[in-house]
Amino acid sequence: xxxxxxxxxxxxxxxxxxxxxxxxxxxxxxxxxxxxxxxxxxxxxxxxxxxxxxxxxxxxxxxxxxxxxxxxxxxxxxxxxxxxxxxxxxxxxxxxxxxxxxxxxxxxxxxxxxxxxxxxxxxxxxxxxxxxxxxxxxxxxxxxxxxxxxxxxxxxxxxxxxxxxxxxxxxxxxxxxxxxxxxxxxxxxxxxxxxxxxxxxxxxxxxxxxxxxxxxxxxxxxxxxxxxxxxxxxxxxxxxxxxxxxxxxxxxxxxxxxxxxxxxxxxxxxxxxxxxxxxxxxxxxxxxxxxxxxxxxxxxxxxxxxxxxxxxxxxxxxxxxxxxxxxxxxxxxxxxxxxxxxxxxxxxxxxxx
Amino acid sequence: xxxxxxxxxxxxxxxxxxxxxxxxxxxxxxxxxxxxxxxxxxxxxxxxxxxxxxxxxxxxxxxxxxxxxxxxxxxxxxxxxxxxxxxxxxxxxxxxxxxxxxxxxxxxxxxxxxxxxxxxxxxxxxxxxxxxxxxxxxxxxxxxxxxxxxxxxxxxxxxxxxxxxxxxxxxxxxxxxxxxxxxxxxxxxxxxxxxxxxxxxxxxxxxxxxxxxxxxxxxxxxxxxxxxxxxxxxxxxxxxxxxxxxxxxxxxxxxxxxxxxxxxxxxxxxxxxxxxxxxxxxxxxxxxxxxxxxxxxxxxxxxxxxxxxxxxxxxxxxxxxxxxxxxxxxxxxxxxxxxxxxxxxxxxxxxxxxxxxxxxxxxxxxxxxxxxxxxxxxxxxxxxxxxxxxxxxxxxxxxxxxxxxxxxxxxxxxxxxxxxxxxxxxxxxxxxxxxxxxxxxxxxxxxxxxxxxxxxxxxxxxxxxxxxxxxxxxxxxxxxxxxxxxxxxxxxxxxxxxxxxxxxxxxxxxxxxxxxxxxxxxxxxxxxxxxxxxxxxxxxxxxxxxxxxxxxxxxxxxxxxxxxxxxxxxxxxxxxxxxxxxxxxx
Numbered sequence: 001x002x003x004x005x006x007x008x009x010x011x012x013x014x015x016x017x018x019x020x021x022x023x024x025x026x027x028x029x030x031x032x033x034x035x036x037x038x039x040x041x042x043x044x045x046x047x048x049x050x051x052x053x054x055x056x057x058x059x060x061x062x063x064x065x066x067x068x069x070x071x072x073x074x075x076x077x078x079x080x081x082x083x084x085x086x087x088x089x090x091x092x093x094x095x096x097x098x099x100x101x102x103x104x105x106x107x108x109x110x111x112x113x114x115x116x117x118x119x120x121x122x123x124x125x126x127x128x129x130x131x132x133x134x135x136x137x138x139x140x141x142x143x144x145x146x147x148x149x150x151x152x153x154x155x156x157x158x159x160x161x162x163x164x165x166x167x168x169x170x171x172x173x174x175x176x177x178x179x180x181x182x183x184x185x186x187x188x189x190x191x192x193x194x195x196x197x198x199x200x201x202x203x204x205x206x207x208x209x210x211x212x213x214x215x216x217x218x219x220x221x222x223x224x225x226x227x228x229x230x231x232x233x234x235x236x237x238x239x240x241x242x243x244x245x246x247x248x249x250x251x252x253x254x255x256x257x258x259x260x261x262x263x264x265x266x267x268x269x270x271x272x273x274x275x276x277x278x279x280x281x282x283x284x285x286x287x288x289x290x291x292x293x294x295x296x297x298x299x300x301x302x303x304x305x306x307x308x309x310x311x312x313x314x315x316x317x318x319x320x321x322x323x324x325x326x327x328x329x330x331x332x333x334x335x336x337x338x339x340x341x342x343x344x345x346x347x348x349x350x351x352x353x
Numbered sequence: 354x355x356x357x358x359x360x361x362x363x364x365x366x367x368x369x370x371x372x373x374x375x376x377x378x379x380x381x382x383x384x385x386x387x388x389x390x391x392x393x394x395x396x397x398x399x400x401x402x403x404x405x406x407x408x409x410x411x412x413x414x415x416x417x418x419x420x421x422x423x424x425x426x427x428x429x430x431x432x433x434x435x436x437x438x439x440x441x442x443x444x445x446x447x448x449x450x451x452x453x454x455x456x457x458x459x460x461x462x463x464x465x466x467x468x469x470x471x472x473x474x475x476x477x478x479x480x481x482x483x484x485x486x487x488x489x490x491x492x493x494x495x496x497x498x499x500x501x502x503x504x505x506x507x508x509x510x511x512x513x514x515x516x517x518x519x520x521x522x523x524x525x526x527x528x529x530x531x532x533x534x535x536x537x538x539x540x541x542x543x544x545x546x547x548x549x550x551x552x553x554x555x556x557x558x559x560x561x562x563x564x565x566x567x568x569x570x571x572x573x574x575x576x577x578x579x580x581x582x583x584x585x586x587x588x589x590x591x592x593x594x595x596x597x598x599x600x601x602x603x604x605x606x607x608x609x610x611x612x613x614x615x616x617x618x619x620x621x622x623x624x625x626x627x628x629x630x631x632x633x634x635x636x637x638x639x640x641x642x643x644x645x646x647x648x649x650x651x652x653x654x655x656x657x658x659x660x661x662x663x664x665x666x667x668x669x670x671x672x673x674x675x676x677x678x679x680x681x682x683x684x685x686x687x688x689x690x691x692x693x694x695x696x697x698x699x700x701x702x703x704x705x706x707x708x709x710x711x712x713x714x715x716x717x718x719x720x721x722x723x724x725x726x727x728x729x730x731x732x733x734x735x736x737x738x739x740x741x742x743x744x745x746x747x748x749x750x751x752x753x754x755x756x757x758x759x760x761x762x763x764x765x766x767x768x769x770x771x772x773x774x775x776x777x778x779x780x781x782x783x784x785x786x787x788x789x790x791x792x793x794x795x796x797x798x799x800x801x802x803x804x805x806x807x808x809x810x811x812x813x814x815x816x817x818x819x820x821x822x823x824x825x826x827x828x829x830x831x832x833x834x835x836x837x838x839x840x841x842x843x844x845x846x847x848x849x850x851x852x853x854x855x856x857x858x859x860x861x862x863x864x865x866x867x868x869x870x871x872x873x874x875x876x877x878x879x880x881x882x883x884x885x886x887x888x889x890x891x892x893x894x895x896x897x898x899x900x901x902x903x904x905x906x907x908x909x910x911x912x913x914x915x916x917x918x919x920x921x922x923x924x925x926x927x928x929x930x931x932x933x934x935x936x937x938x939x
Contacts, residue, residue, distance in 0.1 A: 001410070001413050001414075001417070002393075003393060003394060003396075003406075003410050004394070005394060005710065005712060006400060023540060023543070024540065024542055024543075047504070047538060047539075050497075050500070050501075050538065051497065052495075052496050052497040052500065052534070054496075104537075104538070105534065105537065108530065110496075112534065112538075114538065151706075151709045151710075152705065152709055215698075215702075216698045216699075216701040216702045216705065217698055219701075219705075234702075234705075234706045234709060235701070235702045235705040235706055235709075236702045236706070264673070264708045264709060264711075265370065265452075265649065265673060265708075265711070266451075266452035267398075267452075268398045268399070289399075289400030289401075290396070290400045290401050290406065302706075302709075302710040302713050303706075303710070303713045303714070303715065303716045303717075303720070304716060304717050304720060305716065305717060306716075307706070323716050324716060324717055324718060325715055325716065325717065325718055325721040325772050326772030326773055327714070327721075327770065327771075327772040328772075329714070344716075345713075345714055345716065347712045347713050347714055348710075348713045348714065348716060350710070
């Protein structure tokens with residue numbers, strides 16, 4: 001039995017998303033509460049800036065004399081420009097605070113000023129119901145929706161109306177297609193996106209971009225964009241796989257949450273698009289996540305020469321077969337809709353669930 | 354007297370970052386033998402989020418092959434084995450699937466204490482997030498900058514080295530003060546540990562500075578004198594922190610641990626043990642090396658004089674880390690090993706896509722060549738850290754070259770699963786550049802780390818499994834060292850096979866040749882170096898005979914030169930690489 005990697009591409013499923021604070025804080029919602037994407041569900045105080053001021057050196061006094069020069073005490077709140085230490089009453093030399101904050105340490109002839117904590121607000125990001133509260137750390141939100149997991153992404157999270165910009169999955173997203181009506185929408189392209197289209201999308205303040213592939217030279221341009229970008233297949237110029245394109249076009253004009261956050265190991269986070277469905281929608285029964293691969297499974301091929309091609313497993317040969325590199329590997333016969341099925345190593349398959 | 358528990362069967366698991374491997378050893382005719390192997394995706398991440406699932410999936414494959422059942426209906430391991438081919442007598446596991454320790458390193462001089470601390474850190478799965486050095490190579494940092502660096506890095510451990518015994522005090526204590534201040538500014542629930550591995554005479558002051566600021570651990574000075582290095586104590590501390598903080602937090606690892614009668618061990622540490630064991634079987638004046646290129650990390654284990662030096666690149670394997678290496682060192686670090694041109698954009702594209710799907714394998718020759726080029730670069734970068742820390746003694750006739758090593762163990766998925774044995778041999782020769790006479794042994798079942806761990810369960814099992822083919826000879830390699838012009842004859846040799854047949858050959862400088870000597874056969878080599886070349890038989894020009902074993906890739910004569918001369922011109926270099934690949938049948 002083989003348990004291959006999986007990617008969610010489903011028109012209706014129960015979606016559970018963990019929303020975690022970057023540091024311990026306060027959870028503001030309760031189990032059972034309905035939440036909206038922009039709603040703050042938890043909050044944490046993040047450490048602010050700080051300064052270490054070498055008072056002894058600045059005033060030209062020995063460390064033992066610094067205490068006498070201090071004009072503040074441990075724990076005092078201070079304002080930017082406030083005198084913290086001074087050498088005698090008449091001397092002009094003084095040490096002033098470069099920031100607003102409080103005195104959190106004094107010693108060794110130095111003062112540590114820490115700026116106030118900056119609040120971090122964690123938003124729900126999707127419509128749903130709080131199913132779990134993880135005390136001080138976050139929440140789990142549950143909803144019913146369509147889900148498309150991407151392969152690579154950049155940027156944070158956003159919300160907008162899906163707008164399909166191309167007619168086929170092998171058509172790239174072009175700048176000329178992006179007009180003012182795209183403002184506030186999530187643009188769905190096909191095989192990729194051009195440099196000019198990225199600039200145009202930024203000008204028109206779109207909420208996100210979803211494409212099949214992204215050329216490696218555009219990665220550095222995509223990363224600083226103010227909106228998320230989700231690449232569904234891989235880095236490179238490849239068409240969006242047919243099942244993903246079909247699903248996204250089916251929801252053209254509907255509101256969706258998009259996340260470009262990607263972490264490829266140690267707590268994997270995959271970019272995704274979640275399209276909420278009416279609360280009374282019951283998702284159909286689905287194969288258990290992580291279930292073994294079977295004939296009939298809908299799969300995507302993840303290495304060249306079939307990178308990004310979707311198909312159906314038609315046979316699981318018992319014996320290893322040779323591939324172009326000379327390696328003999330266990331694989332599957334996959335119907336990719338182009339004549340005879342192709343043999344693909346099992347490890348180069350991803351089940352579309 | 355208590356009766357010793359009989360162990361007739363053992364399951365050994367290794368939970369890697371990408372794949373989990375399990376092997377079954379059983380006593381057959383009184384000896385432990387390899388019986389079956391299973392491999393599955395590691396399941397530390399969703400939808401499973403439980404590494405035990407991956408072990409069960411791999412064991413299912415063993416069940417399919419042997420007809421044995423190992424788990425009960427509740428998913429628990431049946432142990433000890435019971436009648437009716439159910440269960441197993443013992444289980445042991447290694448793991449490398451956890452996130453490496455995040456480390457900030459502080460020291461005084463880059464080439465001394467900082468370098469030693471780096472090697473200490475490299476003894477476990479760790480990533481150095483930032484280095485604070487007192488010699489100002491990156492510009493001397495102010496205290497505020499040091500604290501900011503630590504706070505931004507948010508490390509698991511701050512390692513502070515510096516000061517030979519009785520040496521510098523103030524700059525070391527300043528580093529400790531910065532670490533203490535940075536710790537004091539962190540939330541108490543996430544405070545970083547400090548591991549002090551500097552001048553031992555400052556320990557009391559270090560304890561005073563750290564008091565109430567964060568957890569302090571103390572190890573022996575890693576650089577007690579300017580010429581001496583002592584990494585063991587610091588490595589043990591770091592290993593303990595890794596096991597507790599990282600391995601212990603792998604989801605489901607408690608279940609896997611519960612099946613085992615011995616503690617879980619980091620994969621690289623277990624691999625090091627096996628290499629150390631092999632050293633004891635060989636010529637003590639020479640070394641034994643092991644290279645393990647995994648999906649996410651690369652390990653070089655070296656044993657000289659019985660002492661193990663373990664070096665792990667926790668950020669670089671054939672699935673992860675390629676793109677970062679590309680950004681840091683440029684494409685040529687990798688593409689120089691390719692037989693055809695490849696743009697850096699294409700390299701980046703393939704590397705990122707491999708990181709997205711780390712369990713996938715190259716299906717096209719072009720991608721396979723790139724993976725194997727990355728394997729070479731990964732070993733070489735690990736070697737850069739490792740080599741200066743070795744104490745090979747007489748095994749090191751040429752300081753700038755690899756010491757003399759009798760055996761080189763080759764492990765890790767990318768190497769073990771290479772389509773042709775010649776490809777693996779060439780990767781190892783290009784990456785390590787061994788000298789003299791070495792035997793390359795291949796960990797065909799990818800179980801070397803597991804064998805390193807099995808001694809804790811059944812000491813005989815590792816020995817007998819090795820005797821029964823767990824490691825297979827890949828090749829015997831003869832590498833003459835010296836200076837000559839390309840085409841000059843540097844070695845005359847005769848191979849006398851056990852069946853009485855002989856083969857004579859003249860080796861020319863620049864050649865890479867493979868002579869027939871299949872696995873399982875032995876032969877006597879008679880080597881007569883010319884032009885004062887050294888083949889590791891006692892010095893330059895020394896001739897002699899040596900009985901050697903054959904291997905999957907035959908008997909390789911590598912007279913390409915040391916250091917390996919790679920042309921600066923891409924087209925010439927690619928032609929060289931093509932020629933070498935052709936020579937080894939890769």
